Amino acid sequence: ADIAMYNAKWQRSGVELYRDEIDRRTPARLSMLGDLRAAIEGDEIDVVFQPKLELGTGRVVGAEALVRWESPTRGRVSPAEFVRVAEDTGLIKDLTDLVLKRGIAALRMFDDAGLGLRLAINLSTHDLFDTKLPARVLTQLEYNQVQPSELTLEITESSLLVDAPRTRATIDDLHDAGFRLAIDDFGTGYSSLSYLRRLPVQELKIDQSFVSGMLLDPQDEVIVRSTIDLGHNLRLSVVAEGVEDEATLHALASMGCDVAQGYWIARPLSAPELIAWVIERRR
Numbered sequence: 291a292d293i294a295m296y297n298a299k300w301q302r303s304g305v306e307l308y309r310d311e312i313d314r315r316t317p318a319r320l321s322m323l324g325d326l327r328a329a330i331e332g333d334e335i336d337v338v339f340q341p342k343l344e345l346g347t348g349r350v351v352g353a354e355a356l357v358r359w360e361s362p363t364r365g366r367v368s369p370a371e372f373v374r375v376a377e378d379t380g381l382i383k384d385l386t387d388l389v390l391k392r393g394i395a396a397l398r399m400f401d402d403a404g405l406g407l408r409l410a411i412n413l414s415t416h417d418l419f420d421t422k423l424p425a426r427v428l429t430q431l432e433y434n435q436v437q438p439s440e441l442t443l444e445i446t447e448s449s450l451l452v453d454a455p456r457t458r459a460t461i462d463d464l465h466d467a468g469f470r471l472a473i474d475d476f477g478t479g480y481s482s483l484s485y486l487r488r489l490p491v492q493e494l495k496i497d498q499s500f501v502s503g504m505l506l507d508p509q510d511e512v513i514v515r516s517t518i519d520l521g522h523n524l525r526l527s528v529v530a531e532g533v534e535d536e537a538t539l540h541a542l543a544s545m546g547c548d549v550a551q552g553y554w555i556a557r558p559l560s561a562p563e564l565i566a567w568v569i570e571r572r573r
């Protein structure tokens with residue numbers, strides 16, 4: 291049954307990929323590209339932070355940076371949509387640099403407030419093709435006097451499989467530079483166990499599509515449970531994302547999941563809001 295389900299998901303994403311190829315150069319996309327370029331240069335892009343909660347201790351141990359675009363003409367645009375446009379057009383480098391800059395400046399504020407949080411930044415496949423990526427990140431860190439170990443770089447499972455030799459070299463360089471690496475959206479790609487074992491990653495994030503329905507769908511529950519075991523066998527810290535209710539949080543804790551993230555714990559917050567939220571929780 292598990293295999294049938296994986297196959298179904300695989301087929302679904304295959305269809306999405308195909309549709310993306312067709313959509314790529316439509317007028318709508320080209321117009322979004324123009325607006326997005328102006329947004330990056332102007333002041334329309336924001337970065338918010340969602341807390342990561344350690345289940346064993348109840349402590350907030352980190353926060354994930356998530357990009358936001360509030361366009362005067364389009365309103366709020368979903369990152370899933372505009373990140374994809376940025377990836378298809380080479381704008382992703384500027385977008386990633388912006389998120390790094392804002393994210394690391396916020397991390398400096400978290401440090402100054404004594405929070406001791408790790409910051410997670412999402413990387414796209416295209417970022418991994420740039421051999422200068424480690425140097426780009428280090429420059430931002432030095433400017434803000436933050437250590438590489440305070441930063442987790444989240445890489446989606448599917449981007450790990452694109453042109454493995456080239457992206458693998460960047461991943462090794464990031465690891466050597468002292469960054470912590472996480473595999474994002476785990477369970478939606480098709481990485482083999484032996485490939486996983488050889489990657490220099492420290493964290494595995496179970497995709498929210500399995501977590502959000504795990505108490506209703508026994509297959510999702512099995513996937514979550516076995517991913518936690520798999521992660522622990524590989525000595526990885528396992529993070530569940532998309533936790534939307536208390537019962538799911540408790541179930542994950544009882545399964546030994548290390549860290550959880552989701553609306554039930556907190557929505558993404560501005561940097562000052564996050565600082566206030568963490569301090570309030572610790573009182």
Ligand code: C2E
Nearest residue numbers: 356357369370373389412413414532533534551552553554
């Ligand atoms: P992701 O990396 O898997 O991020 C998690 C997404 O789940 C975020 O959506 C977050 O707001 C949302 N989320 C958090 N908790 C819950 C919950 O309990 N329930 C549900 N249903 N959703 C929850 P968001 O911010 O819309 O981002 C969507 C995707 O866009 C991200 O998925 C990531 O792939 C991409 N993205 C966002 N920010 C960046 C960025 O700065 N750089 C890159 N390259 N990609 C980004």
Ligand code: CA
Nearest residue numbers: 354412444474
């Ligand atoms: Ca992520």
Ligand code: CA
Nearest residue numbers: 474475495531
């Ligand atoms: Ca994810």
Ligand code: CA
Nearest residue numbers: 474475497498
């Ligand atoms: Ca996702």
